[in-house]
Amino acid sequence: MNAPLPRHITDTPANTYERVATISNEVAGKLAARLRAETQGEVLFSAADRGRYATDASIYQVTPVGVFVPRHAHEVPIALEICRDLNVPIVPRGGGTSQCGQTTGAGLVIDHSKHIRNVIQLDVEARTVEVEPGMVLDHLNAQLKAHGVWFPVDVSTSAQATLGGMAGNNSCGSRSIAYGNMVHNVVGANAWLSNGELMQLGNYGTSSGRAQQMGDFVKHLAQGLTPELEAHWPKVMRRVAGYNLDIFNNQNERPYTHDGSVNLAHLLIGSEGTLGLTKSLTLKLSDLPRAKVLGVVNFDSFYKAMDAAQHIVKLGDGTLTAVELVDRTMIDLSLQNPAFAPTIRTALIGEPEAVLLVEFAGANKEMLKPKMRQLVELMGDLGMPGSVVEMIDDTPQKNLWEVRKAGLNIMMSLKGDGKPVSFIEDCAVPLANLAEYTDELTQVFKRHGTKGTWYAHASVGTLHVRPILDMRRNGAAKMREIADEASALVRKYKGAYSGEHGDGLCRGEWIEWQFGPKINEAFTQIKQHLDPLNLLSPQRIVNPPKMDDTSLMRFGNDYKVIPIQTALDWRAWDVQNDPATEQTTAPGTGGDAAQGFAKAVEMCNNNGTCRKFDAGTMCPSYRVTRDEKHLTRGRANTLRLALSGQLGVEGLSNPELMEAMDLCVGCKGCKRDCPTGVDMARMKVETLHHYKAKHGFSLKDLLIAYLPRYARHAARWSGMLNLRNKIPLLAQLAERFTGLSAQRSWPTWQGQHFFNQGTQGVSKEAVLSADKPVVLFVDTFNGYFESSNAHAALRVLQAAGYSVHVASKNERGHGADAGHLCCGRTFLANGMVDKAREHARELIDTLLPFAERGIAIVGLEPSCLLTLRDEALVLGLGDSAHRVSEQALLLEEFLAREAKTGALDELKLHLKPADKAILLHGHCHQKAFGLMPPVLDVIRLIPNAAPELIESSCCGMAGSFGYEASHLEVSMQMAELSLLPAVRAKPEAIVVADGTSCRHQIEDGAARQAIHVAQLLSDHLKY
């Protein structure tokens, strides 16, 4: 929705841009109207849209006047012209992953990341590529790989960071010791100045016109400041503060150009959108390293690790590409994370206090092995023999780098209001002083009752560290005190206060401190020279606000949560923590007025990992729309704003909130992939509960939710109901009344279904006393619509020698139709939590006697069975829910587990070999619970079976989502991302998909019948 300016700009307290504060609704309205009239871009001026762009990965929040998402590059200067006419500042933005508030600003935010992201020209021979600013680094490198080259500024956010944003911040990667920072790797830039001129920036010697004029001006300034530059400019490679005045008088330990020439594009690098709007960048490419080896050095003290870095970098001679730190806290956090624990263990010798990841790269592994030997010898010479884990193979190296890259995110998963805060996290000091510096800063943290976790770039003296502070209480004051002491240390050790993440709001005020008043004045003059209108990101770098101005903060003094009574139990998030020990208080004691829901939502720190595009990961709705609104981060921000009353008094019943939730398919990709564990699927249930309580349920909601209740009656009318799939007019009528698309076939009702075919399996008494007992929970979908799956599961389990009891309301098994049980999933999906609780309670009460005997409860439909291990635990059903959840397994999990004990040896003898290729698509909830390996294991029980897992995200059907006419297009787009092309590519293969809706999507989209794994096994039984 693009409602025109629902609230007054001047209402926002976090408004330090005086000019913007005076912008009337009238001006903002004119701005929106002109953008709409003169461009085809998206013009987003609603309160929720503005709120979603008010934050980045920093602690700050400043609400913009509006957001513009240009569709074409030529629309950027049009927007610039309109802003100039109306005197509205501009804040350019890429992925919005800045940690210092660079992209939070009043004015018009221009989001380049959605459309302005093309490669303009690639010249492999010259090793250069020209790109638009919204291009994401990983996407560029994926395109370059085939040519054997890459852009080597490998920031940890490579999957989200745009080249324009990286240039804006002068970003630096883990391998900067070998390749340098952004400034060392940009050879040209085109940028729009605020007066509308397009400036072409490159070699100063050959420049002309406006660029040359600008170069002459900056040169003159630099020449007049030689003593100041030499006295105050940090001499380390990692200095990113201020403007690069030193292009004319190099101060960097790694000169910006290899031949000492001056490149005017370098003035733009690190300017944080304050000098020009980048139109394109020409980047210098490097050869892809052919081989890498990694030595992981284990240290028994942190100090020794820091002290060793200066010696290790001397092993360089061009092959050393990284020396990265992982400290004890990070090791422990990684060990606690099931996804990272196996990997980090491969790097450890005993229980080190820190490890350094030392990477060498070159033409082949053979030539690198001597480097590894030198490292081992060096450690011996330093008194640490036997401390190096040698990783020669690529896979373990790659896995360990993933853990290191996830470092910050791992750290941010701390629950409670105290969070690791970014403000002195990237000071750079000369390597010789690194040990002393880190030691003294650790003491500073201790004195302030907090602690910091250290990690990252030891090779260049830039270690990341974030003390834990509570920004809602005394955090801002502590921030100031710690920053004062840290800066004194940086000065003592002749370092750079801002060494990687930029200045933004939290380090802008330290620029003058770092460089002195004269250089600071030169920065002001550069700004005035290029942006005399002060239109581009005002009050950044020049004339910045105070870093501890709480009116600019996301959790400022006036941040308050609206009290609500939650439907689900969120108490696990309602805790506080001790900054020194990181111990958390008991669940429910955190003081959250929203009973823990707000604190769960606030776990999103805006780092933007959900903007990934890898198949198989969050977030499918973002992958097809590229909209901030349809991204996990956008949803979490909208929820936070709604819960804290920043979207008005409606709280969770705000329609703008529901719009943001609309395309969330509840896939739980975020539950698995979000580093801080934001589970948007669960949040959507809670939100729907509140929203529907006010706005009511539609016919479609009721039809879907109550399906388990009316299924047994409806099945009796199967013949008539199935006509809907045969007569288009009926389908169209049904669409009109229900909103369910006429273009979709509905699941076919079966007159004879699993539940009315007589008692199958053994009785309750029999299973309780059986030698090989198992309970089969047959859900609504497999029971009423695809009974053959339930029969197949029964057959396979019986063939394996199990006494199978089919869970039922009836004591003797399902027998009569009325015995069918339900987990409550369809009610949850529609926000009817109370009804879901009734069903889940009945199911759990029925299953409890089996669970108490340790009997496995096996289910077929992932979303139903896994409800027992997920939402059923937060429905207030007490200990019984936990006991049942411990025994609840998907069929494949159960079989895989049993196979390991030898219990399926007999079954294996009865399976005939596979004679076709097998493709496997995982249901989202299977993936979220890490359950694809057991499916693969179970398929491999079939002789000759070589299942191939399709790298896919959500199939797009997601329960009823894809059936809805309003979602049909998005649903098919999700399926087309990878699933359907993979299925079409193997026309002969059997397609296995355990999810009912996944099977329907595959049938609708690729005209192929996918089968449940139970069916596959049953089909391969010899008898």
Ligand SMILES: Cc1cc2nc3c(=O)[nH]c(=O)nc-3n(C[C@H](O)[C@H](O)[C@H](O)COP(=O)(O)OP(=O)(O)OC[C@H]3O[C@@H](n4cnc5c(N)ncnc54)[C@H](O)[C@@H]3O)c2cc1C
């Ligand atoms: C978990 C995490 C890890 C990180 N790791 C690293 C790391 O390893 N190394 C590192 O250097 N940084 C790191 N960062 C910081 C951040 O990711 C990088 O600075 C990144 O390059 C920013 O890219 P972006 O597209 O998100 O830019 P944004 O945050 O959107 O913008 C960055 C700056 O560029 C400006 N800008 C954007 N587009 C334009 C344009 N077209 N014209 C003019 N100015 C523009 C913006 O105004 C802003 O000042 C990390 C951040 C997080 C959250």
Ligand code: SF4
């Ligand atoms: S939802 Fe998770 S991954 Fe996305 S920005 Fe928030 S914390 Fe990061």
Ligand code: SF4
């Ligand atoms: S549940 Fe899926 S669609 Fe919804 S926010 Fe998470 S990853 Fe995105």
